[in-house]
Amino acid sequence: MPIYAYKCGSCGFAKDILQKMSDPALEVCPQCSKPSFAKQLTAAGFQLKGSGWYATDFKGGGTTTTAPSTDSTPAAPAGGTDTPTAASASGCAAGCACH
DSSP states (O other): OOEEEEEETTTOOEEEEEOOTTSOOOOSOTTTOOSOEEEOOOOOOOOOOSSOHHHHTTOOTTOOOOOOOOOOOOOOOTTOOSSOOHHHHTTOOTTOSOO
């Protein structure tokens, strides 16, 4: 049975609840009794353990090939630059992982 994370929109009470997938979602907060208890979107948590296909079938047999670098970004001039970077132009925070 999966564990679902719930949070109340009124009082902020949060709780993880073990439920069947076929069970209806909870709506009433156990803390404040208001109908604002909702499921939260969370990442799935699982681990692959053992010696299954994922550990054996995708290994390259000891030979590793790497593709040549296709980075065409020009080097920044010494002393900084006044032009926006791709990250700041797209609205991303500095040090994001999307670029």
